[in-house]
Amino acid sequence: MxxxxxxxxxxxxxxxxxxxIPRLDGVAKASGQAKYTADINTAGTLFAKLLTSTLAAGKIKKIDVDAAKKMPGVKAVHLFKKVGDDVRWEGELIVAIAAERAEQADDALKQVQVEYEVQPFFVDEANIVRAAQADRTKGLGKNAKGDVEAALKTAAVVHRGYYGVATISHMCLEPHGSHCEWKGDDLDVHLSTQNVSGTAGQFAEPLGIDAANVTVTSDYEGGGFGSKFQADEWGVACAKMAKEAGKPVRLMLDRATELKVGGTRPSGYVDVTIAANADGEVVAWDSIHWGTAGFGGGGVDVNQLPYPFDFPNRSAAQIGISCNSGPNRAWRAPPHPQLCAMTQTAMDDLAAKLKMGSYEFFKKNLKHTLQNKADVYAAEMEIAAKAIDWKAKWHPHGEGGKGPVKRGLGMALHRWGGGxxxxxxxxxxxxxxxxxxxxxxxxxxxxxxxxxxxxxxxxxxxxxxxxxxxxxxxxxxxxxxxxxxxxxxxxxxxxxxxxxxxxxxxxxxxxxxxxxxxxxxxxxxxxxxxxxxxxxxxxxxxxxxxxxxxxxxxxxxPKKDGLTADQVGGVQMVDLSVDTETGLVRIHKFVCVQDCGLILDELTARSQVLGALIMGIAYSLSEERIMDNKTGRYINADLQNYKLPRIGDVGELVAIMYQPDSEYDRGVVGLGEPPVIAPGAAISNAVANATGVRVPVLPFTPKRVLDALKGVHA
Amino acid sequence: MAKRRVVTTTINGRQTEFLCEPRQTLLEVLRDTLDLTGAKEGCANGNCGACTVLMNGRPVDSCLVLGVETEGAVLETIEGVAPVDGLDPIQQAFLENAALQCGICTPGFIMSCKSLLAENSDPTENDIRFYLAGNLCRCTGYDKIVRAVLDAAKKRNAEPAPA
Structure with missing residues (x-):
């Protein structure tokens, strides 16, 4: 029985x-029938547009919307700021206008008069010296164990290096936004959100109504990546304008505003000293890193560095930099991609100094990985190596060929808690x-x-x-x-x-x-x-x-009955070429071996992995927020200049799900975050393997690659 | 303000008249006037391809075409791709190859694919990557889209020619 x-x-x-198993909502999506928030167009819907700050820092001296209110079609005006308020970054919201037609809202915004008192700003987030001079730095603590100093003295090999990852934006293809419609005292919100159950109250409180009167609906969502958990000030403004106008209002961020305020992933730049014994086992890690999460400072969590290794002697210190730039939000696996790229690049350089192969070096140090998964990582490394033909293709760093195009292999591994x-x-x-x-x-x-x-x-x-x-x-x-x-x-x-x-x-x-x-x-x-x-x-x-x-x-x-579990890991290996004349990096093959417990739908699981690899290639090779030090502006906030890979820019991608019975028996664990973590380190290591030169900061734009090859410090 | 114009087009096989201002884009007309919301606005400046529709058989970014420019044109949108009794082989191949995730870029990709296969019934992988370079996807992993187009071409070519 x-x-x-x-x-x-x-x-x-x-x-x-x-x-x-193909996804059940595929037919609706492939036939254009799926209704996203931006597609909600109930009778009488007004179109809202935004006026945002053109300054990086200032105080508002005047806002005059009288002329705007008289423009044709205008039904509601919302002020995000009042006279005397500070503007802290370019793109901060100032005014929203809802009109019968989108172009009428645009016309009306041109009639809004805003005057600012200009204030000094700082956006040079990679430059710790200038940040300190501008009094924009703040110590954010230290994380240490063992005796780093003593370990460094007795180590066989010591390597010192500088590495970094630039800020990126979430860049959801469906921008943040909502459609709000009042029905008596009840508010219906269609919201582009990752948090259907948690946002009704976020609308209710600022509107002064009961949460029971709010219905939030999100049938489909066009990308969030961690940036869509909130009602947001523009969502509440949309509801207020709908109330004022007595008509439904739709307010979606325009592309530039989406990039500037819809969420960013913090940057991280690190000076590392790392040491190993003669066997290739890491014995010491000493680092100080900095970066920005926006005006509030912050950055990459010091408590998780090095990643995902717990070396016997380690010390990591963090400095946050306050910049006049849009706020950060959780970006897929926060902040593991940066942690991984800041740790495993330094490890790979240490391996090269030891004259060890990357594969052997990482395998040697698996015993120091967190969550006791050394055996799983070892099995995954073996599978990945076979898939990419590591043994046949591997060569020491810098021996990537005689011509101008150099070829190399790189690897990295990752973990994620999930649950x-x-x-x-x-x-x-x-x-x-x-x-x-x-x-x-x-x-x-x-x-x-x-x-x-x-x-x-x-x-x-x-x-x-x-x-x-x-x-x-x-x-x-x-x-x-x-x-x-x-x-x-x-x-x-x-x-x-x-x-x-x-x-x-x-x-x-x-x-x-x-x-x-x-x-x-x-x-x-x-x-x-x-x-x-x-x-x-x-x-x-x-x-x-x-x-x-x-x-x-x-x-x-959740319950602890064995149906679900947490903690997953994976290994990624990449085979790529670097054109040393143009600085162009081209991916040939990218392999991910990923565990995630019991897999319910293999097709969807592989799909998640492949999508993550693309996002990884993006932040490794082309994607970054570029702030202009002279104006404080986000100067590439559009899809022409915010460079994302196109379909021809990626090589062969291979997703291998690691699911022996021991994984199946663990129960279900989520998969969205982990495969996006390791690409930065893996690609960086492959470029170093191809050229013998470490390009320190991701993404590896042609300029950064050429600068590194010429010996220019980033 | 310029006067609104009456524009007569054929959209998905049906003659359609709409009223639009000279400065309104085709994308705005499709989405806001005609409630054909399958074409998406991703960037509004021709860089993402999410709004791709076919105009006289050629793919266009509908955010870069004015509504008044479509007078007399034959337009096809994602809503017109599927036959009454099912899906077009391209749509089916997208499903089977998991070539869609959040789905916001999918209609644009499918319209570009439709145009590609009309021009070239047996494209190579390189042909596909070149032709679809104007369509941007943030989350899917392009590889599956390439597989889907290759599959769709294969299935179409295997079908007997109409008598």
Missing amino acids: AERKFAWPARAENTLIGKD AGPCTCTIKVHPDGSVESFLGSQDIGTGTRTVIAITLAETFGLPLAGVKVNLGSSKYPPSGASGGSITVGGVCGAHRRAGQTALWQIFDKVAEKYKIESADSLVAKGGDILKGKEKVCTWKQACSLLGQMPLEVKGEG
């Missing part, structure tokens, strides 16, 4: 879990056998709908089409925000629990009706209820025993 406990099916028995996030869901099993689920989660492109449907369909032995997933509304049972790779574990754990609970109740009814001695001997498979291999009844017949009312079961999580 089977025990009634929450568990995933035995791996060999799965019909859906772990297979390649299951909070989720409540309600599932209904209807007497006709149909199944539906309700939860206030969101599918931000990661396949949340699909993995929930797989979970329920597998549980009930039904085809995917037999399950309907309803999400994207704050009126459904609350579910956590989608950030930190905790959604899949959260929602699928809760649904498996609810599903099994419902199934057991149905089994009890079947056992009673069909005189089965033990309800626990029953299984649901292929649309039938079976006892052993013998069919007892169909699923529909079983559900008809419910009577007229659907069976409703609540699912909750």
